[in-house]
Amino acid sequence: MLYAVVDIETTGGHASANGITEVAINIHDGSEIVESYTTLINPKRPVPMHITALTGIDDEMLVDAPSFEDVALQIYQLLRDKVFVAHNVNFDYSFLKHHLAAAGYELNCRKLCTVRLSRKLIPGQPSYSLGKLCAALQIPIQNRHRAAGDADATSILFKLLLNHDQDGIISEMLKKTSKEQVLPPHLDKASVTRLPNHPGVYYFKDNKGKIVYVGKAKDLRKRVLSHFSGNKPNRQRQDFLRTIHSVDYVTCGTELMALILEANEIRRLWPENNRAMKRYEHKYDLYAFEDQNGYLRLAIDRHKKNIKALHSFNNLLEGYNYLNRLVEKYQLCARLCYLQKTVTKCLAHENGQCFGACSGIETVAVYNKRLNKALLEIESEQPSFALVDEGRNPDEFSCLVVEQGKFYGMGYFTDKNFLNEGLSPIKNDLAVYQSNSYIINLILNHAEQYPQKLYKL
Missing domain, CATH: 3.30.420.10 (Ribonuclease H-like superfamily/Ribonuclease H)
Known part of the structure; x- marks a missing residue:
C-alpha cells in the first residue's frame, strides 16, 4: 500500500x-x-x-x-x-x-x-x-x-x-x-458512535466546552454524521469543523419535541453558528390598552418582549386582516384601532359602521362593551390542549401542553391515564419553555395532522 x-x-x-x-x-x-x-x-x-x-x-x-x-x-x-x-x-x-x-x-x-x-x-x-x-x-x-x-x-x-x-x-x-x-480532527469517534438512533437535540462544543452549535434530529447519530459528509470548500464549513471538539446530546420522545427544545436552547444559549434561528422573531402582535379618555383600543404593533400580546402574526398584512375582521364584526371604530389615520371622525361613521366613539358621540361604556365582546372572542380562540405521543422508551408517554393559545411545557409520564384529572395535577411534572408563534405553529400543524394525539383541556 x-x-x-x-x-x-x-x-x-x-x-x-x-x-x-x-x-x-x-x-x-x-x-x-x-x-x-x-x-x-x-x-x-x-x-x-x-x-x-x-x-x-x-x-x-x-x-x-x-x-x-x-x-x-x-x-x-x-x-x-x-x-x-x-x-x-x-x-x-x-x-x-x-x-x-x-x-x-x-x-x-x-x-x-x-x-x-x-x-x-x-x-x-x-x-x-x-x-x-x-x-x-x-x-x-x-x-x-x-x-x-x-x-x-x-x-x-x-x-x-x-x-x-x-x-x-x-x-x-x-x-x-x-x-x-x-469527522473533524478533534472529535473523538466514540463520542459519535455512542449517539442513539433516536430523536433529540445535540450540542457541538469547542475545546473549552463552550456550545458553538445546537441542532435537532429525528435520528441523532445519522444527523450528526451528516454534518461531516462531503468536502464543501466554503469558509463557514471549514471554520465550523475546526471548532468542534466534542458533542453532547439530549434524547426526546418525538421529533416535534426535539424541534421545540432546539428552538428554546438556541434562544437560551445563542450559539455562534446558529444563524437561521437567531434571525427568527415574532413580527407583529395585537395589543389592547385604554386611552386617556377611557376608550379601550386595539392596535397592531411590532413584537414587544415585556408587553402581553393578545395574538401574534407573521406579518403586518395578516395582523391587519385579523383586526379588520374584528372591527367589522363588532362595529368597532377603525380610527381607534389605528386602521385609519384621519384627524377627525373615521370614514366608517358616515355609513353607520362606526357609532362615533372617535368623535365622542358614542359613550365609553357602550363602546367598551362591544370591544370587550371582541376580547372574549380573541380569548376563546386561544385553545388549551395536550398532545400525547411516544416517550423516550416503550414504557413512557410524552406530553406537550398548550394553555390558552400559548405553549406551556412538555414532559414524560409512565401512567397512561395521567390526564384523567385535568391539567393542573400534571403541571408540576412538565418542564416549562418559552412560547412563540414558531413553536405554536409547529404544535398546531402537528395537532391538525395527527388529531388522534390531541386531548382538549
Missing part, C-alpha cells in the same frame, strides 16, 4: 475563495519515502500579508511559478491511487479536490488524518498541532509552515504512528464502513 503524505500552503482558510501557493507530496510505502514532489504555485491572486508573515511566501516568489492548471495532472497522478495522509487531512484534501475538479480531475482517495491517529495512538499529549506534537516527540521540522518542511515532518510522524499501531487501528480507519476520516 502506498501513502501520499501531503502538505499545502494557501492564501486563506477555505478552498472556494482561496488559492494554493505551494504543494508538497511524499509518496511513502509504509517504511520510507520512495518519491517526493514539491512546487510553488501561482494562485493568480495576491498573498495576504498575514500569510506571508506565517509562511514567508510572497507575491514576488510566485511570479514565475506555474499555475495550478499547469501542474494539476502531475498532482492528480501522484494522488489518485494512494491513501491521502495529512495533518488535519480534510483541510488539505478539500483544497486539492476543489482545485483539481476545477482543472477537470475528480479526486477520490481514502484518507488518514495524523491528528486523529496521534490522538488514538499517542494519547495524553498537551497539544496535537504539528509543531507542538513534533517538538514533544523530538521530530525535527525544517522550514516550518512551508509545504516541503511540514510534509517531511508529517512523514516522520506517520512512520512513528505506523510503528505504534499494534492493534490494526489504521486498517480499521481505512475500511469503507469506517466514518473516522470524515
Whole structure:
C-alpha cells in the first residue's frame, strides 16, 4: 500500500475563495519515502500579508511559478491511487479536490488524518498541532509552515504512528464502513458512535466546552454524521469543523419535541453558528390598552418582549386582516384601532359602521362593551390542549401542553391515564419553555395532522 503524505500552503482558510501557493507530496510505502514532489504555485491572486508573515511566501516568489492548471495532472497522478495522509487531512484534501475538479480531475482517495491517529495512538499529549506534537516527540521540522518542511515532518510522524499501531487501528480507519476520516480532527469517534438512533437535540462544543452549535434530529447519530459528509470548500464549513471538539446530546420522545427544545436552547444559549434561528422573531402582535379618555383600543404593533400580546402574526398584512375582521364584526371604530389615520371622525361613521366613539358621540361604556365582546372572542380562540405521543422508551408517554393559545411545557409520564384529572395535577411534572408563534405553529400543524394525539383541556 502506498501513502501520499501531503502538505499545502494557501492564501486563506477555505478552498472556494482561496488559492494554493505551494504543494508538497511524499509518496511513502509504509517504511520510507520512495518519491517526493514539491512546487510553488501561482494562485493568480495576491498573498495576504498575514500569510506571508506565517509562511514567508510572497507575491514576488510566485511570479514565475506555474499555475495550478499547469501542474494539476502531475498532482492528480501522484494522488489518485494512494491513501491521502495529512495533518488535519480534510483541510488539505478539500483544497486539492476543489482545485483539481476545477482543472477537470475528480479526486477520490481514502484518507488518514495524523491528528486523529496521534490522538488514538499517542494519547495524553498537551497539544496535537504539528509543531507542538513534533517538538514533544523530538521530530525535527525544517522550514516550518512551508509545504516541503511540514510534509517531511508529517512523514516522520506517520512512520512513528505506523510503528505504534499494534492493534490494526489504521486498517480499521481505512475500511469503507469506517466514518473516522470524515469527522473533524478533534472529535473523538466514540463520542459519535455512542449517539442513539433516536430523536433529540445535540450540542457541538469547542475545546473549552463552550456550545458553538445546537441542532435537532429525528435520528441523532445519522444527523450528526451528516454534518461531516462531503468536502464543501466554503469558509463557514471549514471554520465550523475546526471548532468542534466534542458533542453532547439530549434524547426526546418525538421529533416535534426535539424541534421545540432546539428552538428554546438556541434562544437560551445563542450559539455562534446558529444563524437561521437567531434571525427568527415574532413580527407583529395585537395589543389592547385604554386611552386617556377611557376608550379601550386595539392596535397592531411590532413584537414587544415585556408587553402581553393578545395574538401574534407573521406579518403586518395578516395582523391587519385579523383586526379588520374584528372591527367589522363588532362595529368597532377603525380610527381607534389605528386602521385609519384621519384627524377627525373615521370614514366608517358616515355609513353607520362606526357609532362615533372617535368623535365622542358614542359613550365609553357602550363602546367598551362591544370591544370587550371582541376580547372574549380573541380569548376563546386561544385553545388549551395536550398532545400525547411516544416517550423516550416503550414504557413512557410524552406530553406537550398548550394553555390558552400559548405553549406551556412538555414532559414524560409512565401512567397512561395521567390526564384523567385535568391539567393542573400534571403541571408540576412538565418542564416549562418559552412560547412563540414558531413553536405554536409547529404544535398546531402537528395537532391538525395527527388529531388522534390531541386531548382538549
